[in-house]
Structures are given as structure tokens and as C-alpha cells.
Amino acid sequence: GIQVEQSPPDLILQEGANSTLRCNFSDSVNNLQWFHQNPWGQLINLFYIPSGTKQNGRLSATTVATERYSLLYISSSQTTDSGVYFCAVELFGDAGNMLTFGGGTRLMVKP
């Protein structure tokens, strides 16, 4: 099956700092989503980004499908950004739309 690797696995930032999270995947994909899982376990949709670049406030994401990676940028981080960030992909040509998740990046933003 498709492999999804995220880096770094853990990240500690001071409030106000910027960061870049990376997601590498091993095969062509139909769909790529970034999620934020808050301390209560809720998975929040951040971006649906199979290719190209999108921005939403302090967050932006870029997927280079031909090179099989995606980046999530967090600028001016806040304590509420803490949690786990997951990248998930749907294999190209898949009959259904099963998502395969990476292992996540655990982010802690200190005040």
C-alpha cells in the first residue's frame, strides 16, 4: 500500500514563531488533506489540496504532486495551534476513497 511519512515527528515552538511541516507519499494520489487534531481528539479539516497552493489565514499549504510531497506552513504560531497535524492521502485510481494517514507531527506552542 501507499506509504505516508511526516516530518518532523515532534516540534516545540515559541509563540510567534513560524514552522514548516512536511508530508512525503510514495505513489500518485487523488486527494491529499491536512488535518489538525486538537487535545480533545477532534480532527479539523485544514486543507483539501491534491495539488497547488492554498492559504487560509496564518496557514498555507503546497502540494507538488509530481514530486510526491506536501508542505504545511504555520506562521505567527499561537498556543491554540498546539496538537497533532496529520497528512492523509487517497491513492490514485482507488475504487473507494480510503484515506491513508501519516504518523503525524506533534506540535507544542509555548507562550
Add this chain to the structure above:
Amino acid sequence: DAGVTQSPTHLIKTRGQQVTLRCSPKSGHDTVSWYQQALGQGPQFIFQYYEEEERQRGNFPDRFSGHQFPNYSSELNVNALLLGDSALYLCASSYSYSNQPQHFGDGTRLSIL
């Protein structure tokens, strides 16, 4: 516009028991998927239902079964519970006919004693 809703939010069972978890998809969505998330790991795909049939299945034993109703809501059933079934169970819904993102519910946290 209600999002994906799951019930119950928490559940405690003992080994060998059976459990049923429920999910109502986001309005307009016709496909429901179930995921298991063990502590400290990413969600793992269990199976997906579309048109009341199981369309795709992950690497989970037959103890895990499901159902989709005509109103697109879904149930996940787990028989003969094991300690290792303790996890957060997440339901996701989507619309099958276009490339659209999947939306997740808040999950059911299942603890096995």
C-alpha cells in the same frame, strides 16, 4: 448545516462484549467511512459504506462489521471485544461523485476493561 455526528461520545466495555457505534453523515453526503485511532497513532481505515454496501475494507478482522441505512447513516459493530480494541473510533463522510474532502466526526472513545 449539521456536520458528521457520532454517538456515544464515550463507552466502557469489558472483554468479550459486543459494541455498536453510530454515525450520521454531513448533509448531502452519501458515503461513510470508519477509522480506528489507537493512542499516539494516526487513524487506520476500517471500512467504507456506499449505497448500503461495504465498498472497501482495510486490514481488520471479521469481528468488525458495519451497516449503512437508506438515510446514509451507519453503524460500526465490534464483537468479542479485546483489550486492543480500546481506541478512538472516527466516522468520516463524503460525497462519492466528485473529488471532495472527507469530513470527520468527533469520534467515540471506546475503553475495554
